[in-house]
Amino acid sequence: xxxxxxxxxxxxxxxxxxxxxxxxxxxxxxxxxxxxxxxxxxxxxxxxxxxxxxxxxxxxxxxxxxxxxxxxxxxxxxxxxxxxxxxxxxxxxxxxxxxxxxxxxxxxxxxxxxxxxxxxxxxxxxxxxxxxxxxxxxxxxxxxxxxxxxxxxxxxxxxxxxxxxxxxxxxxxxxxxxxxxxxxxxxxxxxxxxxxxxxxxxxxxxxxxxxxxxxxxxxxxxxxxxxxxxxxxxxxxxxxxxxxxxxxxxxxxxxxxxxxxxxxxxxxxxxxxxxxxxxxxxxxx
Numbered sequence: 001x002x003x004x005x006x007x008x009x010x011x012x013x014x015x016x017x018x019x020x021x022x023x024x025x026x027x028x029x030x031x032x033x034x035x036x037x038x039x040x041x042x043x044x045x046x047x048x049x050x051x052x053x054x055x056x057x058x059x060x061x062x063x064x065x066x067x068x069x070x071x072x073x074x075x076x077x078x079x080x081x082x083x084x085x086x087x088x089x090x091x092x093x094x095x096x097x098x099x100x101x102x103x104x105x106x107x108x109x110x111x112x113x114x115x116x117x118x119x120x121x122x123x124x125x126x127x128x129x130x131x132x133x134x135x136x137x138x139x140x141x142x143x144x145x146x147x148x149x150x151x152x153x154x155x156x157x158x159x160x161x162x163x164x165x166x167x168x169x170x171x172x173x174x175x176x177x178x179x180x181x182x183x184x185x186x187x188x189x190x191x192x193x194x195x196x197x198x199x200x201x202x203x204x205x206x207x208x209x210x211x212x213x214x215x216x217x218x219x220x221x222x223x224x225x226x227x228x229x230x231x232x233x234x235x236x237x238x239x240x241x242x243x244x245x246x247x248x249x250x251x252x253x254x255x256x257x258x259x260x261x262x263x264x265x266x267x268x269x270x271x272x273x274x275x276x277x278x279x280x281x282x283x284x285x
Contacts, residue, residue, distance in 0.1 A: 003031070004030075004224045005027065005030040005031050005032045005220070005223065005224050006030075006031035006032075007031065007032070007033075008027070008030075008031070008032040008033075008087045008088065008223065009032065009033050009034075009035075009079075009080075009083035009084065009085050009086050009087045009088070010024075010027050010032050010033070010034050010035070010086075010087065010088045010089075010090065010223070011034075011035045011036075011037065011075070011076060011079040011083075011086055011088070011089045011090070011127075012024050012027075012034060012035070012036045012037065012089075012090040012092055013037050013038070013064060013066050013075075013089075013090065013091055013092050013093040013119070013123060014037075014038060014066075014092040014093030014094065015034075015036025015037055015038050015044060015047065015061070015092070016036065016038035016040050016043040016044040016046075016047045016061075017038075017043065017047070017192065017193070018190070018192035018193065018194065018212055019092055019142060019187070019190060019192065019212045019215050019216065020036060020038070020090075020092045020093070021036070021047050021051070021212070022211075022212035022213050022215065022216040023090055023092065023212075023215070023216040023219050023220070024036050024047075024051055024059060025051055025054070025055060025216065026213070026216040026217060026219070026220045027220055027223075028051060028055040028057030028058075028059060029055055029057070030220055030224070031057075032057070033057060033058035033059070033083050034051075034057065034058070034059045034060070034083075035059070035060045035061075035062055035075075035078070035079035035082060035083055036048060036051075036059065036060070036061055036062070037062045037063070037064030037066075037075045037079075037093075038061070038063070038064060038093070039063065039064060039065050039066075041063045044061040044062065044063065044064075045061045046061075047061060048060060048061030049061070058083070060078075060079070060082050060083070062075055062078055062079065063075075064093075066091075066093045066115060066119030066120075066122065066123060067114040067115055067118055067119050067122070069122050069126070072119075072122045072123055072126055073126055076089070076123075076126055076127060076130065080130075086127075086130065086137070087136070087137060087138065087223075088137065088138040088139070088140065088223050089123060089124075089127040089137075089138075089139050089140070090140045090142065090219055091119070091120045091123045091124060091139070091140065091141045091142060092142045093115060093119055094115060094116045094119075094142065094144075094160075094194075095111070095112060095115050095116065095157075095194075095280040096112075096154060096157045096194050096195075096280075097112055097154075097156070097157065097277060097280060097281070098153050098154055098157075098265055098268050098273065098277075099153065100153070101155040101156065104155075104156060108156075108281055109156045111280075111281070112156045112157060112160055113156065113159070113160055116157065116160035116161065116164065117160045117163050117164060120141050120164050120167065121167070123139075124139055124141065124167065124171065124182075127139055128171070128175060128180060131175075131178075131179070131180045132175065132178040132179070132180055134179075135178060135179035135180075136179045136180070137179070137180050137181075138180070138181045138182075138183065138222070138223050138226070138228075139171075139175075139180065139181070139182045139183070140182075140183045140184075140185060140219050140222055140223065141164055141167065141168050141182070141183070141184050141185070142185050142187070142215070142219070143161045143164040143165050143168070143184050143185065143186045144157075144161040144164075144186055144187060144188075145186050145187065145188045145208070145232055145237050145238075145241060146158045146161050147160075147161030147162045147163075147164055147165040147186055148162075148165060148186060148232070148241045148245070149241050149244060149245075149252075149256065150162075151256070151264075151265055152265065152266055153265035153266045153268070154265055161186075164184065165184055165186065165230065167184075168182055168183070168184030168228075168230060169184070169230065172184075172228040172229060172230075176228065181226060181227060181228035182228045183219075183222040183223075183227075183228050183229060183230070183231070184229075184230045184231070185215065185218050185219055185222065185230075185231055185233060186230065186231065186232045186233070186238070187210060187214075187215045187218075187232075187233045188208040188209060188210055188232070188233065188234060188237040189208055189209045189210070189264070190209075190210055190211070190212055190214075190215055191209060191210070191211050191212065192212055193275070193276045193279075194276065195209075196272050196273050196275070196276045197268045197269035197270065197271070197272030197273035197276075198264050198265060198268050198269075198273075199264060199267045199268060199269060208234075208237050208240075208259075208264075210233055210234050214233055214234065215233050218231055218233045240259070244256065
């Protein structure tokens with residue numbers, strides 16, 4: 001894989017923490033050079049320095065607000081300039097507030113849609129315009145298994161991720177003739193601060209929890225393959241989603257409850273999630 005990606009130039013959003021940081025590390029290890037963007041300027045600079053030291057690769061930490069088209073455009077311009085070109089964009093930035101939909105402040109719902117969906121639309125459009133001009137490039141959008149299977153307690157998050165899955169399915173077909181691949185990666189619950197306080201049963205933990213490095217490997221493999229399409233991480237969760245999808249909704253929901261997906265979110269420890277929820281509810285992430 002490293003030989004395929006040697007010299008590849010990649011921009012990653014939400015790169016200061018979690019999946020974004022792990023994905024940057026995986027690309028650097030594979031021989032790529034990387035620009036990571038994040039709204040947390042201090043943290044993204046620290047992450048870039050740490051990744052450079054640990055991998056010896058070329059990595060830049062840049063400030064980025066994915067909800068602002070001008071900020072995103074400037075991020076891509078700077079990434080292109082500093083890396084000497086741009087071959088791939090990984091749209092990773094996202095937030096997952098939890099709680100009952102009817103009690104969710106509209107401002108938080110707007111924020112979730114702005115970051116999770118509008119940010120993806122902005123990045124995909126801006127990178128797609130650049131890539132189609134050159135007739136090559138790869139866009140990877142990080143969605144979620146909750147963009148395939150709806151779950152109580154994260155209704156707005158599910159709505160945003162279902163939309164991202166639909167976006168990828170359409171653009172995988174639309175942009176392929178222009179030489180641009182579009183991949184959609186749908187992780188299950190990833191062991192980052194995003195799932196702090198969630199309470200899975202043993203079965204849900206066995207089939208639906210992964211590490212950031214697992215998702216990073218899927219992203220890197222997608223770019224190395226040069227092909228677009230959708231992938232669920234881990235594969236067992238993808239198989240479960242495929243089994244549930246054609247079933248009558250009531251039956252699929254009952255099976256979901258037996259698997260523990262409902263309780264995983266519905267019985268989340270709000271005290272343990274407090275730090276994460278406070279961070280994502282701010283004016284920016």
